[in-house]
């Protein structure tokens with residue numbers, strides 16, 4: 487199995503084979519919580535206008551929209567898992583547009599198939615890849631706004647690669663270290679965008695045992711293993 491780690495939107499454009507799009511802070515961690523809380527499907531969208539147009543057609547669907555970390559005006563929710571804690575999304579369709587994560591999905595046009603990943607479901611994604619046993623796996627760490635390296639996404643990519651190669655990886659230690667690095671923004675009292683609780687929710691290692699798969703029609707569904 488050939489395993490390549492790529493980064494950002496440019497990396498997503500180069501992805502081939504079974505493609506794993508990673509966004510730890512926070513898009514694909516959030517989506518795990520949404521499915522856990524009953525969501526039926528999520529529609530990942532790159533373009534904001536397209537997301538609003540879809541919402542206008544389907545007012546009963548929830549629109550989650552984020553740019554530069556902040557909730558976009560006019561959306562029902564932003565990109566924060568703690569914002570949706572305890573909300574029941576049973577039978578709900580969700581439209582999701584973000585700076586990095588959903589951009590990765592819409593740009594991975596050369597992929598044979600796409601699954602998303604985050605630290606909260608990395609082991610489940612690894613098991614899924616092992617079961618499919620493809621010739622080629624592209625793991626894309628989506629980065630900050632899809633354009634610059636995000637250490638948490640690269641960490642998750644390296645963790646999945648290590649699991650696939652059956653190598654030891656000190657994930658708990660590395661997650662702890664994020665508090666003083668890429669995750670420090672969640673603990674900065676001057677920051678008004680990233681709630682502190684989101685750090686723990688997005689770094690709860692292997693909390694979920696399901697994968698999120700992008701279907702042929704572009705929707706995202708939960709796939710239990």
Ligand SMILES: O=C(O)[C@H](CS(=O)(=O)O)OP(=O)(O)O
Nearest residue numbers: 511512513584585586587631
């Ligand atoms: O909302 C987030 O946490 C990020 C913001 S950004 O990538 O740092 O601009 O968006 P996401 O698409 O979840 O990476």
